[in-house]
Amino acid sequence: MTPTVKGTTLDGKHADIADMRGHAVVINIWGSWCAPCRKEAPELKKLSEQTAPLGVKFLGIDIRDTKTAAKAFERNFGITYPSLYDPDSRSLIGFKNLAARAVPTTYVLDKKGRVAAVSIGPLTARDFYPIIKDITAEQA
Template identity: 80%
Template sequence: MTPALKGTTLDGKHADIATMRGDVVVINIWGSWCAPCRKEAPELRKLAEKTEPLGVHFLGIDIRDNRTAAKAFERNFGITYPSIYDPGSRTVTGFKQLAARAVPTTYVLDKQGRVAALSIGPLTYQDFHPIIKDIAAENA
């Protein structure tokens, strides 16, 4: 099962994955300092936009970063989904053996909160859209 993921977003709001239970959730571990994260940001934005009608939620976890740089990253790449601000990288340890070992890492959680797909390194829309779509279609 998914770890308890909650915290304060870059915008100062509270985010809690528990409120997304029953839906497919894409969790992306990133940092503004990460070149591969900059490469994948437009792909994630497009995935979020195209899968929202399927009831898919996106949640970022910004690690080892400063708030100003992270907010600029989101603004520059047009990221509209929330990101938990986690400069100490504590949130990701809850994934235990699946904990992110590289940045970016992306998890797709099924409607039961289980890790159904995992990408280590930058993903592409073309490769990941069918995966998310299939997971969202399960038990639809």
């Protein structure tokens, strides 16, 4: 299943995962109010840096949040990849039956845009890097 996710990022730009086809894409659902998300943020930053040479793209989806709090969260944790600002969680509808039921939830899409892996709860770069590497190698 290929989810449909697009919208406006925290910095006011448009993002659409359809534009990322041909790359593995990591999508992380988070909120600044979420303690496990704060625990996970440094791991995602590290993971985004480790997988950049593999051509992996990252997209956050900030839900049930204020823009001020979300921007402060990204700044505090040094997050450089874009995040959709989605205070009403509307973008999660694009995941249909795979929609996140807990925060944080992380999806990895393969190069064809299909959900290849899901992590519910905070992940670690050490545990998740091999999964992403395998997904990118699968279709190389």
